[in-house]
Amino acid sequence: MATLQLKNLTKRFGKKVVAVKGINLEVHDGEYLVLLGPSGCGKTTTLRMIAGLEEATDGEIILDGVDITDLPPRKRDISMVFQSYAVWPHMTVYENIAFALKLKKLSRSEIDRTVREVAGMTKIGDYLDRYPTQLSGGQRQRVAVARAIAVKPKLFLMDEPLSNLDAKLRVATRTELKAIHNKTHATTVFVTHDQSEAMSIADRIVIMKDGEIMQIGTPEEVYNESASIFVADxxxxxxxxxxxxxxxxxxxxxxxxxxxxxxxxxxxxxxxLKGQEQRNLILGIRPENLTLTGETEANLSAPCLVAEPQGSHQVVSIELDDKLLKIIAPARPAVHSGEMVHLKFKQESLRFFDPQTGQRI
Amino acid sequence: MNKKTRRNIHRAAKRTTFYIFVTGVVIAMLLPIYFVVSLSFLSTREAYRYPLPLLPELKIHYKMTHGERGYLLSVYDQIDKEYQTVMDTQDLDKMSVYMKSQLGAPMSVSEIQQQIARLDTEDPIYFTRRKNLLYNYQTFFQVAGTGQAVPALIRSLEICAMTIVISLFIGGMAGYAFARYYFKGRNALKFSVLFVRMFPGVAIAMPMVIILVNMGFYDQPIGLSLVYSVGSIALTIWITASIFMGIPISLEEAAQVFGATKIQTFIRITLPLALPGLAACAMYAFLGAWNETVAAIILTQFNPTFSVVVYQTVLGAVGQVNLAAAGGIVMALPAVLFTFFIRRYIHQMWGGVTV
Incomplete structure (x- = not known):
């Protein structure tokens, strides 16, 4: 239960590389905040600075009003789930979870109770005596989560915890992570490069690019009201x-x-757009906001290049000036390639962007 | 002959050739060891006999009769299947000593007198004595190094222990630094630690003596262990660096996030994971220090190591092959035991697989 503030947080590697460019961010109490961005955008570096594993070049990290910028990781009252899980191979599951509790000098009975409680919560109660190498990837990931929950930290950090799982397990696990969060209400910072993962679990999403924050907002906001071409894309x-x-x-x-x-x-x-006549701009429209219609009502007509049936819907692609335009259409009637497609634009879903800055108009 | 039988014959021939080859290699490796072990149990008379017996005799059959000068003692020879005269004397002390030192089946003077008494009723008389198989080992510890064998053995163990501690401590820390930190000239430095192993001990003997004398460590176990550590530190650095590199840094970071200090992290996470590598290093350090002879000859005077004592037995006035063999076995035994002991840790795995 805590709030986290990042003030002008900066990380430089050497003299030339600036990984994080003075970001400002506030994480609310109990919030599930996701740092999202392509690889190399500085999201993991930011998380590691919050954890204390990376030294901040400049700026402040404030947790519950206390400046923790220069504290070693162990004094920050945080816990972390690593991308590689980082469960210790020479300890059993029980010992892995109990490690931090032992260092906190809790009594043996208290440790035992906590371990069994979090093991139950993460469904690894049957594997407490096993070594991590005897577990599957998904189970190891649960051990990492259980270990992180056990210390009851002020702040939870997760560094792409799902990226080593196979696709099906990833989707199942993210639901469970969200469910666990709903139980613990721990303030969480979650890093991922997978936008659908971010959309599905985040209270708010922070989209980063080249060490800068592009947009902060709820999943709906960043989806429907994307602030720039980068975010919309x-x-x-x-x-x-x-x-x-x-x-x-x-x-x-x-x-x-x-x-x-x-x-x-x-x-x-x-x-x-009043007063902007003759101006060039970029029109952005999401695939589901283009509807198939009759020839007379169409804003745009072009031959279908490919149609990809998805069961519940189909994705129709047309080519426009060497660029693909994708439309999410109902599964029926099926569109065939070469067939003429007539499109209508949903007026309320049109978004305009400045071609120079890429920002929304 | 159809195709199938031809293929079967071909396969059998291939397999037979393979096993003949493997057997040859195994024999070539085991035969010398077998000979040293067997030699160490032979009595002096057996050891200098030609052809050399493959196994020591367990009992000696004596035959005694009246000789020209006194009593004629004969011994049954297992290979020639006949009694062979070994001495003709009246001096029973001499006979007793001969039985002990040359035949390994001792009898006291009074026991010999008891047997001689039987000569009045029957002639010749026969009697059998069990052979003392460990005679060479007992003699080795009494005679070798003028009674220095036991202190030398202890000294050698001391040196090995110190060498292991010094080289694991310094080499392990250096290995960790090479594995975890990036600094200018890292690879050059890592390579250059191997230089110390390129110089043979004899070549740098004089400077070593002078340095150790100046340090006050000449002819002392600590001096030798320092010299041995130089070589094994280099090896330890290389082994531990690669072991530490194999331990993901996130395991250490996790420990720090979950409340451990850097030292706690090292002791509770990194060290246990590096144990197999450290055990291998300890083994190399031990074997290097235990077997080393050249530097030990140069750098000791009144406090030789065990390897020096064995070396003297081979060369020196004692000069009996069966004694040297016994010394060699005594020398080899701790190394073999230590290797088997440490093997458990080298092969240690957690739940089936290493890191």
Whole structure:
């Protein structure tokens, strides 16, 4: 139960590489915060600085009002689940979980009770006498989680804890992690590069790129109100479609125009782009916000390149100026490649981005 | 002959050739060891006999009769299947000593007199004595190094223990540093520690003597263990560095996150995981220090090590092959025992697999 503040946190490796560029962030009490970004974006470095495994070059880390920036890891009252699990191979599951409790000098009965409690919570109660090498990857991961819960820390850190599991187990485990969090309500910082993982477990998502925070928000916010092209592209599968367009005034309203498209804007969207006539911008629209329609109502028509049936829906791709445009359409009627597809844009889902800065307009 | 039988014959021939080859190699390895062991149990008379007996005799059959000069003593020879005269004397003391030292089946003077008394009623007389198989070993400890064998054995064990401690302590720490920290010239330095092993002990004997004399460590166990440590530290660094590299750093980081200090982390996480490597290093350090002779000859004077004592037995005035063999076995035994003991740790695994 704690709040965490990062103030201007910076990490430099050597003189040239700046891994984290002065980020500011507040994690609320009991919150499940996910640091999301492509590899090399500084998310793991940030987490390691919070853990104390990496020295901060500049800035402050404040946990519950106490500056912990220069404390060694053991004095920070945190616990961590590592990507490689880092369960100690020469100790049994029981000893792994009890290690931190022994160092805290808890009584033997108290240790025993805690170990059995967290083992029950993570469903490894039957394996307490086994060595980690006798366990499967998923079980080892549970041991790592149990070990982290046992110390009842102020702050939970998770460094891509699911990335070594196979796809099916990963999805199951993330649900369990969320369930455990719902029981413990421990403030958690979770690092991942998998956006669907982030979307499914986060209270709030912090999207990072090149050591900077691109956007902070709830999963819905970052999905629906992406602050930049990067975020809109990074979040969602398939990602947002981007189309280069020009704003043109005609017939009393504004149109978005490119050689394939002439899209009249609704009054709300027109109001937003008022006074920006002749400007080039990038239109972003999520695949599910493009609907298949009849030829007469269509904003855009093009031949289908590929249709990928997914059971519950199908993903239809069309090619527009060498760029793929993806549409999530109902499974029926099935679209066949080469067939003409007619698309209608959902007006309320149109997002406009500045081509120079990549920021949302 | 059809195809199948031909293939079977071919396969059998291949397998037979293979086993003949393997047997040859095994015999070539075991035969010398067998000869030393067997030699160490032979009496002096047996040891200098030609052909050399393959096994020591367990009993000696004596035959005695009146001789020209006194009593004629004969011994049954297992190989030639006949009694062979060994001495003709009246001096029973001499006879007793001869039985003990040359035949390994001792009889006191009074026992001999008892047998001689029987000569009045029958001639010749026969009697049998059990052979003392450990005679060479007892003699070795009494005679070798002018009674220095036992103190030398203890001294050698001391030197080995100190060598292990020094080389594991310094080499282990250096190995950890090489495994975990990046610094300029790391690889060059790691390679250069092997230089010390390139110089033969004889070549640098003089400087070693002078340095040890100046340190006050000449002719002392600590001096020798320092010299031995130099070589084994280099090896320890290489072995432990690769072991420590194999231990994921996240295991140490986890320990620190969960409340351990750096020293606790090292003792409770890193060290147990590195145990197999450290055990191997201890073994190398022990064997190196235990078997080393050249530097020990140069650097000791009145306090020789055990290897020096054995060496003197081979060369020196005592000069009996069966005694030297017994010394060699005594010398080999601790090394073999230690290797078997440490083997458990080298092979130690947690739940089936190492780190």
């Amino acid at each position: 990074f979040i969602g599968t398939p990602p947002t479609n981007f189309i280069d367009v020009q704003v043109v005034a005609a017939g009393g309203t504004l149109h978005l125009v490119n050689p394939h498209l002439k899209l009249p804007l609704s009054p709300e969207n027109a109001a937003r």
